[in-house]
Amino acid sequence: MGFLIHVDDRELVVMLQAGDAEAFTELYNRYKNPLIIHSYKKIGDFEDAKEIVQEVFSTLWSQREQLPSIQQVSGYLYTMVRNKVLNYIEHKQVEARYALNFQRFIDEGHNSSDIQVREKELQQMIDREIAALPPKMREVFILSRKEHLTHKEIAERLNISEFTVKNHIKGALKILRLKIGLCALIALHYFF
Structure with missing residues (x-):
């Protein structure tokens, strides 16, 4: 399995599209930590950052056969993470609004x-x-x-x-x- 360490990203993506689980694992090992750090810097929650990256790789695997031609794998993965982070932030804002309205509702003593x-x-x-x-x-x-x-x-x-x-x-x-x-x-x- 160690031989994949020397395979370039684009070749790994081609292998991934063909269903090669080892190629997927190699991509995961290469990018997991930098993506988690990137995500953490944006949201400030390490566990949620790990979950976002996990979701990105889960999506990458489940949609492997429909992947477009990827010239720069790192850019593609960072874009996926950015989109998940934006969804996360939007979701947190919705939660905060619900919580605020709920608290207001309680405070007003209906x-x-x-x-x-x-x-x-x-x-x-x-x-x-x-x-x-x-x-x-x-x-x-x-x-x-x-x-x-x-x-x-x-x-x-x-x-x-x-x-x-x-x-x-x-x-x-x-x-x-x-x-x-x-x-x-x-x-x-x-x-x-």
Whole structure:
């Protein structure tokens, strides 16, 4: 496997497009740390920076067959990271607005009927977003959150692995977090 150390980036991309996992690993090893540092400088959170880079490489692998002709691999990867960072920052701003509005709502001390109306609206929004999840992901998520089944119980009921169950739940939460924001996710724990 060490022979790939001497292969240039563009050749690695060609190998990657053909499904070569070792070429992918070599690209990952070459660029992972500089990309994490670059991402960290932009967002200031090391764990989130690592996750952004992980998502970039996950996308690179899953879309390997559709990759365009890449002349400069480092530039391509840095652009992918920049786009993920911009999405991250935008998402954090949305979360901050939700949190601020939620805090304002609490501080202003609305009467209980107003709170009930808002809770109902929030629950309807959550239900709509859950209904829009991919079918299997939705089924796993509902079994976990509404029927309170363990990962093992869900895996046995649906005849899938616990790992798949965990991935479906993680994916559902990620989608819901993006669609609804932090406050709605907090509400998930109260309503379900």
